[in-house]
Amino acid sequence: MISINGESISILLFFVGVHGLIARRNIIKSIMSISIMQVAIILYFISANTAPGSVPPIGDVAQTLHVADPLPQALMITDIVIGIGVTAASLTMFIHLYHRFGSTNWQKVMKKRNHHD
Amino acid sequence: MINLHWVILLPIILGTIVKLISIKTAKKIMVLFQSALLISATMIFIEVRKNGTVLENIGGWPDTIGITLRADLLASAMVLLTCFLFLAMVIFVHNKNYADHLFFFLFLSLESLIIGIFLSNDLFNIFVLIEAATLIITVLIMYKKANVAIYDGMMYLLINVVAMSFFLIGLGMLYKKIGVLDFYALETALSQVKDPQSLILPYAFMITAVSLKAALMPLFSWLPKAHGTPSAPSVVSAILSGLYVKTGIYVFLRLQIAFSPLIDTSELFVILGLITAIVGFILALAQKDIKLLLAYSTVSQIGVIMIGLNLDNPMAYWGGLYHLMNHAIFKSTLFLTAGMIISEYQTRNLAEINGVFKHMPAVGVATILSILGIIGAPLFNGSISKYLIASGSSGTWIESGLILINLGTIVVFIKYGQLLFGSSGKKETADSDILEKAVVLTLSMLCFLGGIFGSELIAILFNVKLTVDRLSYSIKMLLFIGSIFLGILIYRGLFKKTNRLAFITSFELGFNEICLSITLFFAFMVAYLKLTL
Structure with a gap:
């Protein structure tokens, strides 16, 4: 029996993102799917290593018994920054791509690209 | 010896600072800096070679907690290769117009990131470095x-x-x-x-x-x-x-x-490597664009390297690593010469380029030396590494697979080599930049030196003694000559007139x-x- 917790939800979300990448021809939706995958990864890191009842490692935690592992949280701050950078870069590139090829469809863009060659 | 983190940081810092200087002086400083970096990479390599692995914990944390940089023999050899190739590239772009401040910033950052990936000892760190490198490369390939x-x-x-x-x-x-x-x-x-x-x-x-x-x-x-x-x-x-x-x-x-x-999973990856190599050369053969042909040939060579690394045999393993280094040398020479040919002939179509040998003698010599390297001609570096991989696989069906792959590579490069001959239709020889010629000639000479001093180089780089057995090496070379003839026959019979594989593209x-x-x-x-x- 799979329980509903952060870990299983995040794996589900990850594959929702993968499905979006495979099944959607729209470039914006591809970028959105990548963002969904990144959110899933962040959720996975944060939730998979936390024991129930533990306290986030913020502020004075000297008195608390169970402190959540701070390393995944630190890693995920880096990943959030990278994710924003990647999404911003791909959206900017998409604007240029749209100006050049006039379509949001991967297939049509690919055909026009090969026509240019 | 300088600290490991400086080797990673200095290129990025320099790439940022040179923005303040005029591009002409900046390019000169860049060459000096790259030479200095190459020297310090050599010093790190010597240190590692003498005293074993160098570990550096960034931020002074104890082991396994903070981020560690680790230079073992393989990593420092790769760093040495990186610094050497970037020095060659910086000299190559010295007189190019597109090399402006932004280009150098991105290019040197890429150098930092590559060195970082080689030295990093932490998986998440590697993830961050690769992700950053992806963004930078995206800008560079659209440059x-x-x-x-x-x-x-x-x-x-x-x-x-x-x-x-x-x-x-x-x-x-x-x-x-x-x-x-x-x-x-x-x-x-x-x-x-x-x-x-x-x-x-x-x-x-x-x-x-x-x-x-x-x-x-x-x-x-x-x-x-x-x-x-x-x-x-x-x-x-x-x-x-x-x-x-x-x-x-x-x-x-x-x-x-x-x-x-x-x-x-080594068995699986040997088979995947074999398939990659075969598919790579078939696709390379189908191309008519010279840069795409070279790119597909990279795929094929990666297959060969993978076979070597996964064969679970020391000879093949070191052969695979040596082939990795050799491929870096000859493939970068081939891409550089291809770039010079493209800018001289103003076309990327293989059929339209003729007579490079007459028109651009230096480029022709560099191209032919690196082609000899990649197809594994006797006395060239490719032959040593391919020989080592093959002797690691001797007695199995993989050995015959390797012969097939080499035959494929030969046919691909016979096709590529057609651009050297014939008449270019232009009278005088082209006046290409002297620095560019110097770089490609030096790199292609290395293909030759890497072949003659093959086992010595492997001993220096990886600290292993491998002997090249003369008898089996000469058998391999006879096989190579046979493959050349067969390759010419295949090319003349099947691909000279029409490109029979064009449908693949x-x-x-x-x-x-x-x-x-x-x-x-x-x-x-x-x-x-x-x-x-």
């Missing part, structure tokens, strides 16, 4: 702003980001299970794990991403577009194909070593199909591991 650049760049960026997402979720699962991200702590921790079943998912996720980075069989379709795109300056193509793709192989190697006590994977192949590869890895473990 000349050709018509189609934006599509190629976008494909490259998104495919690699998807792959690295796979890597990161695998990393998360591994961290949940093991609790360390440090490569060598991982090695010890993994040897304690009793149940390999629990590591199937993290391993499959991570190896999928790394296989895409290394451009293995179903996952290589992004590579030729990125490496051979018209908008990439030839130095960028040279660095990507010669060096950057090797970071994927390097991380693959590190992962395989870390997981080796539990999960052994009309199949092209779009973004969705590549994502599907990533997912299928992942599913295949999971199923394979479930069945074999």
Whole structure:
């Protein structure tokens, strides 16, 4: 029996993102799917290593018994920054791509690209 | 010896500072700086060679907690190669117009990131470095702003980001299970794990991403577009194909070593390498664009390297690593000369380029030397590494596979070599830049030196004694001469008049199909591991 917790939800979300990448021809939706995958990864890191009842490692935690592992949280701050950078870069590139090829469809863009060659 | 982190930081810092100086002085400073960096990389290498692995904990944290940089023999040899190639590239672009401040900033940052990947000892660190390198390369391959650049760049960026997402979720699962991200702590921790079943998912996720980075069989379709795109300056193509793709192989190697006590997939990767090599040369043969031909030949050579590294035989292993270094040298020479040829003839079509030998003698000599290197002609570096890989596989069916691959490579480069001969239709010899000629000639001479001093170089670089047996080496060379004749026959008979493989080029994977192949590869890895473990 799979329980509903952060870990299983995040794996589900990850594959929702993968499905979006495979099944959607729209470039914006591809970028959105990548963002969904990144959110899933962040959720996975944060939730998979936390024991129930533990306290986030913020502020004075000297008195608390169970402190959540701070390393995944630190890693995920880096990943959030990278994710924003990647999404911003791909959206900017998409604007240029749209100006050049006039379509949001991967297939049509690919055909026009090969026509240019 | 300077600290390891300075080797990583200095190029980025310099790339930022030179913005303040005029580009002419900046280029001179850059050459001096690269030479200094090469010297310090050599010093690190000598230190490692003498006293063993150098470890540096950044921030003064104890082992396995903070980020560690680790220079062992392989890593420092790769850093040496990186610094050397970047020195050559910086000299090569000295008189180019497109090399402005922004270009140098990106180019030197890429150097920092590549050195960082080689020295890093921490999986998450490697993820960050690769992700940053992906963004920088995306800008670099669109640098000349050709018509189609934006599509190629976008494909490259998104495919690699998807792959690295796979890597990161695998990393998360591994961290949940093991609790360390440090490569060598991982090695010890993994040897304690009793149940390999629990590591199937993290391993499959991570190896999928790394296989895409290394451009293995179903996952290589992004590579030729990125490496051979018209908008990439030839130095960028040279660095990507010669060096950057090797970071994927390097991380693959590190992962395989870390997981080796539990999960052994070397047989699978030998077969995948073989398929990659064969598919690579067939696709290369179908191309009519010279840069794409070279890019597909990179795919094929990566297959050869993978075979060597996974054969589970010391001869083949060191042969694979030596081939990795050799490929960096001859493929970057080939891309640089291809860039010079393209800018002289104003076309990328193989059929329209003739008489390079007469028209551009220096480029012709460099091209032919590196072609001799890549097809493994006697006395050239490719022959030594291919000989080592083949002798590691002797007695198995893989040996005949390797002969087939070499035959394919020969046919590809006979086709490529057609541009050297004939008449160019132009009267006088072209006046190309003296520095460019010097760089390509030096690099191609290295192909020759790497062949003559093959076993000595391997002894210096990897600290292993491998003897090249004269008798079996001469048998290999007879085989090579036979392959040459057969290759010429095949080329004359099948490909001279018409390109019989041209129909292959009309199949092209779009973004969705590549994502599907990533997912299928992942599913295949999971199923394979479930069945074999």
